[in-house]
Amino acid sequence: MDTTTTIKKFVALEVFLLLAYVGLSLSLEPYLPEILEQYITQSPESDFSNSNSLALLGGALILPLYAASIVGLLLTKIWGKILYVITFVVGYALTPFLSPTVEHAISTTVYDLGSVIQGIILALLFFTSSAFNNSKNPEGESAVGS
Known part of the structure; x- marks a missing residue:
């Protein structure tokens, strides 16, 4: 079964959940307890460390590559799979260098669902029969008739 x-449906769902997470995170911030709101307002005033610089630089590099990988997966390109795996690994490797964050429980739940979807996408990419596993196409072109 191909x-x-x-x-592609799970990739579209991941994009939807990412956008929903960002929207919920921004809109639910005012509903956090007062002490957490104080922490959020004081957080930008703290010193900018080397680990923050590394995370910022990594994020600036990862985001466009992640967007390209999503486009590649939706267009059934082999390079989309490779780029998706690279951005997944590097993105999670940078996570320990981020500063602490405060999120509402609802937006965190949506983010966690997105992480589960990423795992499903990776499992489908590597362990099922799909156009992304076709080794007859070394040029990175679409493995499905274009």
């Missing part, structure tokens, strides 16, 4: 269409 799972290419299923992978």
Whole structure:
């Protein structure tokens, strides 16, 4: 069974959940307890450390590559799979260098669902039969008739 269409649906769901997370995170911030709101307002005033610089630089590099990987996966390009895995690994490797964050429980739940979807996408990319696993196409072109 070819799972290419299923992978694309999960990629679209991941994008939707990412946008929902950002929207919920911004809109639910005023509903946090007062002490957490104080922490958020004081957080930008703290010193900028080397680990923050590393995370900022990494994030600035990862975001456009992540967007390109999503486009590549939606267009059924082999390079989309490779780029998706690279951005996944590097993105999670940078996580320990981020400063502490405060999020509302609802937005955190949506973020966690997005993480589960990422795991599903990776499992489908590597362990199922799809156009992304076709080794007959070394140029990185679409493995499905274009």
